[in-house]
Amino acid sequence: AAWEKQVRHSSTPRRPNGFSVLVTGAAGFVGSHCSLALKKRGDGVLGLDNFNSYYDPSLKRARQKLLLKHQVFIVEGDLNDEPLLAKLFDVVPFTHILHLAAQAGVRYAMQNPQSYVSSNIAGFVNLLEVAKAANPQPAIVWASSSSVYGLNTQVPFSETHRTDQPASLYAATKKAGEEIAHTYNHIYGLSLTGLRFFTVYGPWGRPDMAYFFFTKDILQGKPIDIYQTQDEKQVARDFTYIDDVVKGCIGALDTAEKSTGSGGKKKAPAQLRVYNLGNTSPVLVGKLVSILESLLHTKAKKHVIKMPRNGDVPYTHANVSLAYRDFGYKPTTDLSTGLRKFVKWYVSYYGIQTRVKKENEINSEHTED
Numbered sequence: 001a002a003w004e005k006q007v008r009h010s011s012t013p014r015r016p017n018g019f020s021v022l023v024t025g026a027a028g029f030v031g032s033h034c035s036l037a038l039k040k041r042g043d044g045v046l047g048l049d050n051f052n053s054y055y056d057p058s059l060k061r062a063r064q065k066l067l068l069k070h071q072v073f074i075v076e077g078d079l080n081d082e083p084l085l086a087k088l089f090d091v092v093p094f095t096h097i098l099h100l101a102a103q104a105g106v107r108y109a110m111q112n113p114q115s116y117v118s119s120n121i122a123g124f125v126n127l128l129e130v131a132k133a134a135n136p137q138p139a140i141v142w143a144s145s146s147s148v149y150g151l152n153t154q155v156p157f158s159e160t161h162r163t164d165q166p167a168s169l170y171a172a173t174k175k176a177g178e179e180i181a182h183t184y185n186h187i188y189g190l191s192l193t194g195l196r197f198f199t200v201y202g203p204w205g206r207p208d209m210a211y212f213f214f215t216k217d218i219l220q221g222k223p224i225d226i227y228q229t230q231d232e233k234q235v236a237r238d239f240t241y242i243d244d245v246v247k248g249c250i251g252a253l254d255t256a257e258k259s260t261g262s263g264g265k266k267k268a269p270a271q272l273r274v275y276n277l278g279n280t281s282p283v284l285v286g287k288l289v290s291i292l293e294s295l296l297h298t299k300a301k302k303h304v305i306k307m308p309r310n311g312d313v314p315y316t317h318a319n320v321s322l323a324y325r326d327f328g329y330k331p332t333t334d335l336s337t338g339l340r341k342f343v344k345w346y347v348s349y350y351g352i353q354t355r356v357k358k359e360n361e362i363n364s365e366h367t368e369d
């Protein structure tokens, strides 16, 4: 069928020994960037995404359009659709899965808890069941989260630190994912690598994240809420630029061991790995706002809330020496540089170039004064 043809075409590598990668969440922020980067270096990439409306689906469609231009096809379907996943594996002998599909976001878990259980736990198990039965078994790299460190205050976070105090249901489902991965590695020899991303930002980003809607609200003159910690200190995040995260994902794929099982049976133990992918340089949310103010040449209407946002952790800070040791991961983009690139994308995507440009001109007149 035409569908099968597209699936085969998209997932065929164009370089010798290239990978054939199934990218779940390919219409998402991190998934779309990783899919493009893998395709550009000659790997075969097939996307899977359910295009849910957790945030503006038109942004997901726009990413899909961009991917299609580069011959990356996204199958529209859900992680929980076992027959669909099994069919994909029948058609394509994937060498790798980059599993990024999930219900993300910390606060939304209080409105729709079941969506986290369904995508991050049941959906992950479903994918692992299909991968375990595949012959050959693909190596799997999947997105965990810095949120697993929860209320841990020992910074910077190392992979060996405790992760038994999640502060949100989102964090609990990501932590559960790590435990589930352990069992599939242990019993079936699946090669599994978990990546704990730290607050990732950049062009084509997620509208539900603070840097994104702060930009929107500042430009529209609307007030923004800045939450503090329990002791009324400022919250800090180890904001990590998307290109650094993409390099980390590819490094993890390149160094993933082969799975040691096939058709549901294990032959020898395989590695289970977990890495921090952060920026190693936490920034206060107040500082994030002041960088945006200067890039947008607009003062924010700040509304400081003297308590934490429900489900939030006070600060995050990654030690990335393990990822550096194993695949040379080294973040290279500081927050000002990364946000500049985000703002440039934002004004062009939403067609508000002229306004910011005008403000830029006014500002440079002031500076010259």
Ligand code: NAD
Residues within 6 Å of the ligand: 024, 025, 026, 027, 028, 029, 030, 031, 048, 049, 050, 051, 052, 060, 077, 078, 079, 080, 099, 100, 101, 102, 103, 104, 105, 118, 119, 123, 143, 144, 145, 146, 196, 197, 198, 199, 200, 201, 206
């Ligand atoms: P995103 O929401 O932009 O991407 C996730 C994609 O998965 C979406 O396009 C969504 O439609 C799809 N999806 C969700 N549930 C699905 C399901 N059941 N079946 C099929 N598709 C489904 O989020 P992102 O920021 O790109 O995050 C990617 C991954 O990284 C997620 O696992 C997220 O939890 C994790 N993560 C992200 C950050 C960050 O700051 N962006 C930080 C830590 C961890």
Ligand code: UGA
Residues within 6 Å of the ligand: 104, 105, 106, 144, 145, 146, 147, 148, 197, 198, 199, 200, 208, 209, 210, 211, 224, 225, 226, 227, 235, 236, 237, 285, 309, 312
């Ligand atoms: C982000 C992602 O949204 C999660 O999906 C991801 O798992 C997590 O990173 C991670 O690193 O694991 P978070 O850091 O909470 O979560 O990102 P935002 O929601 O963008 O919040 C960033 C900071 O801004 C937080 O400190 C939050 O307290 C603050 N904030 C948020 C405000 O001060 N005001 C707001 O209105 C919203």
